[in-house]
Amino acid sequence: KQEVTQIPAALSVPEGENLVLNCSFTDSAIYNLQWFRQDPGKGLTSLLLIQSSQREQTSGRLNASLDKSSGRSTLYIAASQPGDSATYLCAVRTDSWGKLQFGAGTQVVVTP
Amino acid sequence: EPEVTQTPSHQVTQMGQEVILRCVPISNHLYFYWYRQILGQKVEFLVSFYNNEISEKSEIFDDQFSVERPDGSNFTLKIRSTKLEDSAMYFCAIIKAELSNQPQHFGDGTRLSIL
Numbered sequence: 708k709q710e711v712t713q714i715p716a717a718l719s720v721p722e723g724e725n726l727v728l729n730c731s732f733t734d735s736a737i738y739n740l741q742w743f744r745q746d747p748g749k750g751l752t753s754l755l756l757i758q759s760s761q762r763e764q765t766s767g768r769l770n771a772s773l774d775k776s777s778g779r780s781t782l783y784i785a786a787s788q789p790g791d792s793a794t795y796l797c798a799v800r801t802d803s804w805g806k807l808q809f810g811a812g813t814q815v816v817v818t819p
Numbered sequence: 820e821p822e823v824t825q826t827p828s829h830q831v832t833q834m835g836q837e838v839i840l841r842c843v844p845i846s847n848h849l850y851f852y853w854y855r856q857i858l859g860q861k862v863e864f865l866v867s868f869y870n871n872e873i874s875e876k877s878e879i880f881d882d883q884f885s886v887e888r889p890d891g892s893n894f895t896l897k898i899r900s901t902k903l904e905d906s907a908m909y910f911c912a913i914i915k916a917e918l919s920n921q922p923q924h925f926g927d928g929t930r931l932s933i934l
Contacts, residue, residue, distance in 0.1 A: 738919075738920075739888075739920060741922055741923065743925075748930075749927060749928070750910060750925050750926055750927035750928045751862070751910065751925040752925075753922045753924055753925070754921070756921070756922040758920055796862065798862070800923075803919035803920070804850050804867070804869065804874065804914070804919050805875065806864035806867060806875060806877075807852075807854075807862075807864065807869070807923055808853065808864070808911075809861050809862040809863075810861070811860075811861050
């Protein structure tokens, strides 16, 4: 059974620092992995999708890496801003049209 | 513009009543998903729906739940007799292309409160 874990559960950094968010999964046979942002009481905004065959994916200040064999993905956010404060979720899909299995998220606070 | 719109944004219902949550994609998507998130907990999968049939469902999706696409566009989740523990945010998600290696896009959710 696939288990997705995100550590740490919460993180507070001063503005300008780089953020490093970790996601681990127990079954390396994944189809792809998706990172989301969730603001309080709101929906999930897709940030990056990384396919099982890829090592990394980039969008602006965001970079996600994937090491499938060790069951890990890392989301890097460069030069953090207060607007980056949110909860970041990772989710894995184990087959082509299948469900997403989510981690519990990392709550990020960026202080001015 | 979001890929999918959910209505209502908030629903308050007495225990035992039926509720219908709606999801409207902006174009003709193939795969639909329902998830829920109980306050303070992980997002959990409920059901996936393809070509007017359930593709996969979780243990949570028992006989009290049903899904349908009544008019070819709207996608609904019905809870027949609500319980207190059904209180949660319910999210609809879609894959918007015919290729499966695309991201799932989520709506803003419906907050369901059972009294």
